Amino acid sequence: MIEWLFFLLPVAALSGWLLARKHYKHNPRLQGSAVSPDYFQGLNYLLNEQPDKAIEVFVRLLEVNSETVETHFALANLFRRRGEIDRAIRIHQNLIARPNLPVAQRTQALVELGLDYMNAGVLDRAEQLFLDVLNKPSPPTEAFQQLLRIYQQEKAWPKAIEMAQKVQSQSQENMGALIAQFYCEMAEQQLKSSNNNVAILLKSAHFHDHNCVRATLLEAKLHMQAGNFRKASKSLLRIEKQDHRFLQEALPLLLDCYLQMNNLKVFNNWLDALLVEYPNMTSARLMLTHVIQLQQGSQAAQDYLYPQLQKHPSVEGLHRLISLGEQSNPMLVPLIKGVTDTLVRRGYRYTCKSCGFAGKSMHWQCPGCKQWGSVQPTEIHLSSLETLLESSK
Ligand SMILES: [Zn+2]
Numbered sequence: 001m002i003e004w005l006f007f008l009l010p011v012a013a014l015s016g017w018l019l020a021r022k023h024y025k026h027n028p029r030l031q032g033s034a035v036s037p038d039y040f041q042g043l044n045y046l047l048n049e050q051p052d053k054a055i056e057v058f059v060r061l062l063e064v065n066s067e068t069v070e071t072h073f074a075l076a077n078l079f080r081r082r083g084e085i086d087r088a089i090r091i092h093q094n095l096i097a098r099p100n101l102p103v104a105q106r107t108q109a110l111v112e113l114g115l116d117y118m119n120a121g122v123l124d125r126a127e128q129l130f131l132d133v134l135n136k137p138s139p140p141t142e143a144f145q146q147l148l149r150i151y152q153q154e155k156a157w158p159k160a161i162e163m164a165q166k167v168q169s170q171s172q173e174n175m176g177a178l179i180a181q182f183y184c185e186m187a188e189q190q191l192k193s194s195n196n197n198v199a200i201l202l203k204s205a206h207f208h209d210h211n212c213v214r215a216t217l218l219e220a221k222l223h224m225q226a227g228n229f230r231k232a233s234k235s236l237l238r239i240e241k242q243d244h245r246f247l248q249e250a251l252p253l254l255l256d257c258y259l260q261m262n263n264l265k266v267f268n269n270w271l272d273a274l275l276v277e278y279p280n281m282t283s284a285r286l287m288l289t290h291v292i293q294l295q296q297g298s299q300a301a302q303d304y305l306y307p308q309l310q311k312h313p314s315v316e317g318l319h320r321l322i323s324l325g326e327q328s329n330p331m332l333v334p335l336i337k338g339v340t341d342t343l344v345r346r347g348y349r350y351t352c353k354s355c356g357f358a359g360k361s362m363h364w365q366c367p368g369c370k371q372w373g374s375v376q377p378t379e380i381h382l383s384s385l386e387t388l389l390e391s392s393k
Contacts, residue, residue, distance in 0.1 A: 055087060069095065069105050076112060085120045092116060107136050111143055123150050141170050157182045180209035187218050191225075198222050211242040213249070220253055233257040240274070247274070248283040255287065264295055282314045289320055298324050306331070313338045351378050 042057035055075075076091035092113040095101060101109070110133050117126035127150050133143040144167045151160035161182045168175040183205035190198045199222060205215035216235050223232035236250040236257070258267035271288040275281060285308055293301035302324045309317045318339050321332070348358035352375045357368030363375045 052087075055091070069101070073108070073112065076116075080116055080119055083119075085116050089113065089116045089120075103137070107133055107140065110136075111140060111146075114143070114146060118146065118150070123153065126150060141167065144170055155185070157186045176208040177212070180205040180212040180215060183208070184212065184214045184218060187215070191218065191222065213239055213242050213246040216242060217249060217253070220250070220257075224253070224257065229257040229260040233261070237270070244278060244281075247281070251283055251287045255291070264291055267291055268295065280312060282312070282316055285312065285314075286316060286320055289324075293324070306335070309335055310338070313342060315339055315343075349377060350375050352376075 038057055042054050045054035045057060072091055072095055076088040079085070079091070080088040092109050095109040096106060096113065110129055114126045114129035114133070117123070117129065127147065130143045130147045130150070133139050134147075144163060148160060148163040148167055151157075151163055161179055164175040164179050164182065167173065183201050187198045187201040187205065190196075190201065198218070202215045202219045202222070205212050209215075216239055220232040220235040223229070223235060233254060236254050239247055239250045254267060258264050268288065268291050271284055271291065274284050275288065278284065285305075289301050289305045289308075292304050302321065305317060305321050305324070309321060313335070318336060321335070349360060350362055351358045352366040352368055352371070354371050354374040355366060355369035357366055357375070359367070359375075362377070365372050366374050
């Protein structure tokens with residue numbers, strides 16, 4: 001309750017000041033006299049820890065007009081931020097009920113009330129309010145954006161697409177990538193069941209975002225379901241142009257396609273060329289190792305991977321090499337040392353428990369948040385090694 005007071009007192013003081021100012025303006029003879037006794041009654045309720053009664057007094061006291069309406073908004077926002085949604089709702093409803101409220105502020109109050117309902121998790125009420133706001137002259141972008149949020153939470157994808165397009169035309173912000181994701185959500189659902197209009201949905205996704213990797217992956221899966229591995233592989237190869245960082249997602253599907261087409265040689269050559277272009281792509285290197293193993297056996301795979309790891313050390317690569325049967329080779333030790341050296345060198349050994357700053361040397365005063373004694377030694381390099389080893393299983 002004491003904490004509550006600290007928050008509310010400045011607002012109460014501001015209300016008092018606004019009230020006094022208004023009072024003086026309209027009644028010059030009152031200059032020098034005290035503010036309304038109601039104001040003190042409100043303060044009294046506050047001091048007696050009766051916030052509900054205090055709010056009632058303040059709300060009644062502050063006649064809603066262009067001077068005091070901002071105080072109401074501030075008070076309500078304060079309550080909403082503190083999770084006291086029902087109080088925020090009461091203030092906003094009180095504002096909306098005033099017939100003399102200017103149009104722009106009424107719209108704002110409706111939006112704020114909608115936000116209250118969003119916070120309370122009453123999405124259908126929030127939706128109705130924001131939809132009402134859209135019918136007002138020059139509706140604020142906030143209403144469109146909140147509706148977009150609601151439709152995403154409800155997974156109502158067609159409505160979300162419609163709203164994203166409205167946000168785009170309102171704010172000139174490019175929503176293409178987002179709209180493409182919504183089409184992919186719909187396509188993914190359909191792919192599990194009937195899949196008769198999946199292709200159309202994916203076309204729409206690509207129409208809105210030419211470089212939508214997710215739509216390309218789904219397109220490939222659709223072709224694979226139909227047994228058309230040539231078309232599927234053609235789709236998957238396009239991902240290199242769209243965003244090569246996502247190729248990792250395509251590699252297992254590509255392997256499947258080339259196995260089905262009985263054409264691993266082509267896949268092998270493509271991976272070779274890919275690694276020339278992107279020498280640090282560990283996923284491609286491991287896939288190539290696997291392809292070599294399938295074509296020429298474990299020894300050939302080891303012979304390929306071993307010199308590769310000397311140039312491009314990686315925990316995953318090392319793991320693969322060991323699984324291929326390299327355990328007894330003494331040449332493995334310098335390779336392991338190369339990997340652990342990198343991990344130790346790159347790992348942050350000190351972190352601040354207060355701000356999360358991470359560094360390689362001890363600081364008794366944190367360079368990030370300037371606190372004393374908050375930086376502590378950690379076993380981060382050890383745990384990150386374990387995490388990496390864990391994730392490569
Ligand atoms: Zn810090």
